[in-house]
Amino acid sequence: MRLVTRSLIVAVAIVVVNPATGFAQLNGQNIKGDAGLKSGSQPPPGTYVAVPLYFYTADQIKDREGNQLRTGNLDAAVFGLALNVVTAKKIAGGTYGFLVALPWANNRVQGVNDFDSNPGAGLTDMFLQPINLGWRKPRADFMVAYGLYLPTGRYEDGADNNTGLGMWAQEVLLGTTVFLNETRTLHAATTATFDFQSEKEGSSTKVGNILNLEGGVGADFLGGGLTAGLAYYGTYKLSDDRFDSRVANLLIRGKNQELALGPEVTLAIAARKKVYGFATLRYQWEFAARTTTEGAAWNLSFVFPLKPIQIP
8 A cells, every 4th residue: 555655646746747747657468579570471381389589678768748757777578488370271261270378577567667677587478369360362461360368477466576467458460461572572561459458456457458560571582581671560559548546547648659660580490401490580679659668679589380391
């Protein structure tokens, strides 16, 4: 209760001193920038094991006008294992697949209150995508999917060592990759995910609905063994956060938004006409932040098919 009282006093002081700098402060479950080039394409049928590594650093908070509100330091990381299975089955003409991800986090970012904090490492919230469908056309790929975030990470309302966000979330995905030439070596992709959150455990606090955009423009080289280009992500809060305190509901204003842009490179791990995996490196600088932190994100991921892919 003392922590809640102090937080409320700080919020009141901010708004009284400068009403234009009140801000919403809660993040959703989606990891920013975890998809980039060809984000709207489903992998070929097979079973894939993925090892994602995500690093985020920020040194400032922006208010709802984009002005610097304060400086400091925030470092966070998410890592783990994921299983992505694409079957040969068809539903409505689309290839059926599913995905399960079990991640760990170090300093999982709840919101701007985590600036200059370090709650430590631990199991964070699990992601389950029971259905994803992919369509492949000569000049475009399409994807739709439905996913769930399960609150498996450590969470207690008001605690300073949470590794999860303490809420369930549903995610709807729509994506496409458009190929700009007949050989499909030039491409532009975008994926939109809509996240809908439940109330946080032990409180009536609720994160607003969120739209995430991820994709990029790139090209394939070396017969598809190397892909490089420019990747982006954008995050937009579609509805206001709801807080436990009625006073906070009245005082805290502004919807989070973020844009980021940077290079991406994917290299096939191949030998003797077989592909054994893929390594992707993506680095994105954030800009145009509103009511949230502004920094940069590293995404490093390794994907290994259980059965090596034969090169034609």
